[in-house]
């Protein structure tokens with residue numbers, strides 16, 4: 001049987017750790033050729049993919065720097081020989097400490113928006129011309145369940161993901177005529193390596209998130225990639241502008 005994503009060339013941002021690493025591994029396991037990009041070069045992820053017999057390259061890039069994003073996409077095209085899909089996963093989340101909005105200063109809002117919102121937009125801008133010339137493509141944005149639920153004490157983060165939710169829908173309309181499908185995956189609270197290193201998040205969010213789920217267990221990075229792979233697959237060729245919540249049945253659309 002042919003692998004579902006055989007020879008698809010996919011760029012995954014934030015691939016060095018956590019959810020992005022899990023996505024890169026799964027897409028490669030399903031046959032995709034993966035360019036893993038991250039502010040810390042994702043060499044380890046690439047080594048794991050190659051060790052499993054897959055194809056991957058590592059690219060260093062800060063998604064909040066448009067010139068680095070352009071170089072990242074050029075590097076992906078040069079190394080993989082094309083680009084069929086983009087997964088916008090890089091984001092600031094696991095380092096955040098929940099607190100009242102009055103205590104979050106504008107500088108922190110700006111940095112978060114530069115990465116979580118403008119970074120996604122820059123990556124989409126950089127891949128769109130190539131996908132258009134190529135007759136189409138797939139973009140999957142890693143959003144979050146928080147804008148659906150209105151989670152308190154992370155107002156900048158929730159707002160940034162709400163912006164990406166809106167961007168996913170509007171871009172689906174703008175890019176649909178070019179056969180570029182844009183969808184989102186919204187994970188619940190996930191025990192990524194970054195989150196495991198944040199005792200405040202663990203204390204405040206782990207139990208409450210687990211208890212709110214229909215499937216009442218911890219969520220791990222490996223719970224997310226299946227939904228991303230689906231949006232990249234032939235079976236999703238008539239789905240766009242949608243965001244799939246992957247959280248063990250906590251929020252229902």
Ligand SMILES: NC(=O)c1ccc[n+]([C@@H]2O[C@H](COP(=O)([O-])OP(=O)(O)OC[C@H]3O[C@@H](n4cnc5c(N)ncnc54)[C@H](O)[C@@H]3O)[C@@H](O)[C@H]2O)c1
Nearest residue numbers: 014016017018019039062063090091093094189190192194
């Ligand atoms: N962990 C969760 O509970 C959770 C829940 C919902 C959504 N998310 C989203 O999933 C994504 C990954 O989350 P995670 O918990 O694995 O995060 P993480 O912090 O563990 O990993 C994020 C990755 O992005 C990279 N990165 C950060 N800033 C970057 C930049 N400017 N340019 C390029 N790479 C950059 C980091 O180096 C890291 O490898 C994020 O977009 C996050 O908002 C996480």
